[in-house]
Amino acid sequence: MGRNPVTWLGSPTFPNAARDALSDVQLRGNLAHATTTIRTKRAAAVAELPDWQRLRESGQAIKDEVLSNLDSYLERLEAAVTARGGIVHWARDAAEANEIVLRLVKEAGASEVVKVKSMATAEIGLNEALEEGGVSAIETDLAELIVQLGDDRPSHILVPAIHRNRSEIRDIFRSRMSGVEDLSDTPAELAEAARAHLRRKFLSAKVAISGANFAVADTGSVVVVESEGNGRMCLTLPETLITVMGIEKLVPTWSDLEVFLQLLPRSSTAERMNPYTSVWTGVTPGDGPRKFHLVLLDNGRTQTLADRVGRQALRCIRCSACLNVCPVYERTGGQAYGSVYPGPIGAILTPQLGAGTDDPQTAALLKSLPFASSLCGACYEVCPVRIDIPSVLVHLRGKAVEGTHTPESVAMAAASWVMQSPARFRLAQRAASVLRLISRRGKVKRLPWPGSKWTDSRDLPAPAAETFSAWWRRTRG
Amino acid sequence: MGTRVALFATCLTDTFFPDTARAVVRLLERLGCDVDFPAAQTCCGQMHYNTGYRAHAVKLAKRHAKAFDGYDAVVAPSGSCAGMVREVYPDLHRRTESVARRTYELSEFLVDVLGVTDVGAYFPHRVTYHPTCHSLRMLGVGEKPLELLRHVRGLDLVELSGADSCCGFGGTFALKNAETSTAMLADKMTHVLETRAQVVTAGDNSCLMHIGGGLSRLKTGVRSLHLAEILASTEEEPWAATP
Numbered sequence: 001m002g003r004n005p006v007t008w009l010g011s012p013t014f015p016n017a018a019r020d021a022l023s024d025v026q027l028r029g030n031l032a033h034a035t036t037t038i039r040t041k042r043a044a045a046v047a048e049l050p051d052w053q054r055l056r057e058s059g060q061a062i063k064d065e066v067l068s069n070l071d072s073y074l075e076r077l078e079a080a081v082t083a084r085g086g087i088v089h090w091a092r093d094a095a096e097a098n099e100i101v102l103r104l105v106k107e108a109g110a111s112e113v114v115k116v117k118s119m120a121t122a123e124i125g126l127n128e129a130l131e132e133g134g135v136s137a138i139e140t141d142l143a144e145l146i147v148q149l150g151d152d153r154p155s156h157i158l159v160p161a162i163h164r165n166r167s168e169i170r171d172i173f174r175s176r177m178s179g180v181e182d183l184s185d186t187p188a189e190l191a192e193a194a195r196a197h198l199r200r201k202f203l204s205a206k207v208a209i210s211g212a213n214f215a216v217a218d219t220g221s222v223v224v225v226e227s228e229g230n231g232r233m234c235l236t237l238p239e240t241l242i243t244v245m246g247i248e249k250l251v252p253t254w255s256d257l258e259v260f261l262q263l264l265p266r267s268s269t270a271e272r273m274n275p276y277t278s279v280w281t282g283v284t285p286g287d288g289p290r291k292f293h294l295v296l297l298d299n300g301r302t303q304t305l306a307d308r309v310g311r312q313a314l315r316c317i318r319c320s321a322c323l324n325v326c327p328v329y330e331r332t333g334g335q336a337y338g339s340v341y342p343g344p345i346g347a348i349l350t351p352q353l354g355a356g357t358d359d360p361q362t363a364a365l366l367k368s369l370p371f372a373s374s375l376c377g378a379c380y381e382v383c384p385v386r387i388d389i390p391s392v393l394v395h396l397r398g399k400a401v402e403g404t405h406t407p408e409s410v411a412m413a414a415a416s417w418v419m420q421s422p423a424r425f426r427l428a429q430r431a432a433s434v435l436r437l438i439s440r441r442g443k444v445k446r447l448p449w450p451g452s453k454w455t456d457s458r459d460l461p462a463p464a465a466e467t468f469s470a471w472w473r474r475t476r477g
Numbered sequence: 478m479g480t481r482v483a484l485f486a487t488c489l490t491d492t493f494f495p496d497t498a499r500a501v502v503r504l505l506e507r508l509g510c511d512v513d514f515p516a517a518q519t520c521c522g523q524m525h526y527n528t529g530y531r532a533h534a535v536k537l538a539k540r541h542a543k544a545f546d547g548y549d550a551v552v553a554p555s556g557s558c559a560g561m562v563r564e565v566y567p568d569l570h571r572r573t574e575s576v577a578r579r580t581y582e583l584s585e586f587l588v589d590v591l592g593v594t595d596v597g598a599y600f601p602h603r604v605t606y607h608p609t610c611h612s613l614r615m616l617g618v619g620e621k622p623l624e625l626l627r628h629v630r631g632l633d634l635v636e637l638s639g640a641d642s643c644c645g646f647g648g649t650f651a652l653k654n655a656e657t658s659t660a661m662l663a664d665k666m667t668h669v670l671e672t673r674a675q676v677v678t679a680g681d682n683s684c685l686m687h688i689g690g691g692l693s694r695l696k697t698g699v700r701s702l703h704l705a706e707i708l709a710s711t712e713e714e715p716w717a718a719t720p
Contacts, residue, residue: 374647377614397529416533458690468495
């Protein structure tokens with residue numbers, strides 16, 4: 001078993017998964033529509049702020065400060081949470097975190113828990129672990145609920161059911177909820193059905209499980225940002241609240257939060273202000289949960305922090321802006337990335353969190369992810385904390401090919417040797433001109449592998465009869 | 478004598494698109510530049526760098542810097558090769574900093590250095606412009622190529638919808654993720670065809686080879702042509718289609 005189950009076990013490499021996804025006409029239609037809409041809205045919301053670039057720089061600076069002094073900020077957070085009546089747990093990996101949460105749920109005497117949408121718990125496969133331990137976890141975020149009821153996997157960080165359209169959602173609800181045989185596919189009716197279904201669960205649950213968007217090291221306050229209010233129900237009604245939080249989610253002080261509460265909503269949902277921002281500090285007698293547990297999760301974050309180039313991925317605030325602008329994500333959807341972190345951020349985060357896996361299939365997937373990009377740079381342009389995703393992708397590509405002996409590495413070495421010398425380059429150009437023999441009207445239509453990867457869908461121009469350098473030598477040399 | 482300019486033709490253009498490089502020479506000489514083609518140039522190493530072979534890229538970067546030593550400006554008809562030199566080289570080796578500072582993509586050199594937007598060109602065709610990713614996001618050329626096109630006599634410029642979306646080339650991405658690359662290309666071609674343009678132009682022959690390769694495979698009759706060839710075309714010596 002892999003040490004860090006960041007990926008879904010058994011997932012194929014990106015090119016193979018993408019091939020299947022691309023042939024799904026419905027999926028491509030749903031995604032193109034959804035990403036185009038949200039992309040346009042984000043651009044408008046961001047354009048309203050004259051100091052957007054400076055906000056991004058602030059977000060980057062605050063996160064970098066936290067990451068370079070993570071140990072002391074984490075201890076500060078632990079002390080503050082403990083002083084306010086919370087209990088802090090430390091989990092090295094997914095297995096440890098799942099074990100802690102299952103134990104806490106059992107101690108609270110619950111067999112059912114309600115959940116606030118959370119990437120950290122999805123990353124560690126908490127729902128499945130609870131299920132194995134006899135506890136059923138109910139997702140209360142509408143999109144997570146759609147994924148859960150459909151026995152599906154998420155395909156987007158913010159909108160995990162983005163690959164579904166409303167008639168598909170209606171079908172899922174009809175088959176998995178009671179009393180909704182006549183449900184139509186209007187958004188209002190679908191939302192009402194989910195509301196009635198969930199309300200019963202909120203009122204009976206003894207334990208809620210959440211993630212965290214931010215935690216303030218100074219005060220021990222934990223922040224969850226959501227749009228539906230379902231999260232707030234979970235955070236306030238049950239007796240026990242268990243929060244699983246990645247160790248990188250810290251900000252030093254309250255005033256640092258203001259930067260992120262501007263950056264996050266505009267980047268993720270294109271809203272000026274987030275609808276439901278819940279903040280709690282330890283426990284407050286007579287108000288909200290009586291017990292609060294904070295599980296601090298490493299699961300590959302420390303090893304990511306050790307990489308000078310790759311560590312910037314830990315600045316991520318899970319806004320999804322990079323997914324929504326990514327031309328690759330728009331075509332393949334999120335599930336092709338084999339993990340709960342899809343899109344450009346997934347392509348740099350998953351391989352780092354999961355590095356060191358001993359499962360060969362997972363290792364192959366992790367190596368394929370940094371290549372799932374044309375390096376167009378749209379992700380870097382929108383990232384609210386200025387993660388230079390293209391540079392990290394290139395860095396991780398370097399790690400993926402390091403020490404490999406493949407036809408590609410041999411070809412690259414040969415190309416490099418050729419290009420070290422103008423004379424050898426001229427010879428290679430002359431050699432390439434044999435392609436003219438198999439060309440018609442200046443186009444090569446068909447090449448053997450790996451050239452077929454190009455000519456399957458595109459013509460290749462035949463090399464010129466006289467290269468530019470040859471022409472220059474002849475006429476000007 | 479005008480500005481001493483070195484043409485950085487790029488290995489792809491040198492081999493596959495010599496007309497583009499000749500057009501750059503013609504254009505720059507028409508604008509009073511003293512153009513040279515340093516014979517030592519080969520490849521900037523971008524393919525190696527972007528595919529993860531950094532050590533090879535460092536070697537190529539060092540020899541590229543040497544090949545272009547001593548010129549006032551280095552001009553490339555490519556946003557991505559110019560971007561490689563200017564934005565990536567300084568991270569690879571400190572001996573490349575000087576060439577990085579002196580390297581320009583063609584439209585930047587025309588507008589920012591020579592200060593011209595009307596280059597005296599004539600091109601009586603319906604044209605749409607695809608802003609290539611690296612020229613747009615790495616170099617930030619912005620409106621410069623469009624400014625140049627707007628001043629070309631006879632040219633009917635049609636806006637391309639979804640213009641800033643990648644065409645799906647991405648170097649070795651086009652081979653490693655061929656199906657995804659082709660899906661991106663299909664959408665780009667749809668947008669090009671919607672414009673009913675006769676010619677799609679851009680500042681990079683790599684992206685044009687991709688878009689043009691798709692358009693040719695589908696026998697659309699739409700021609701891909703580098704910006705330099707449009708700008709070099711005049712009433713006296715108009716651009717002539719070669720097969």
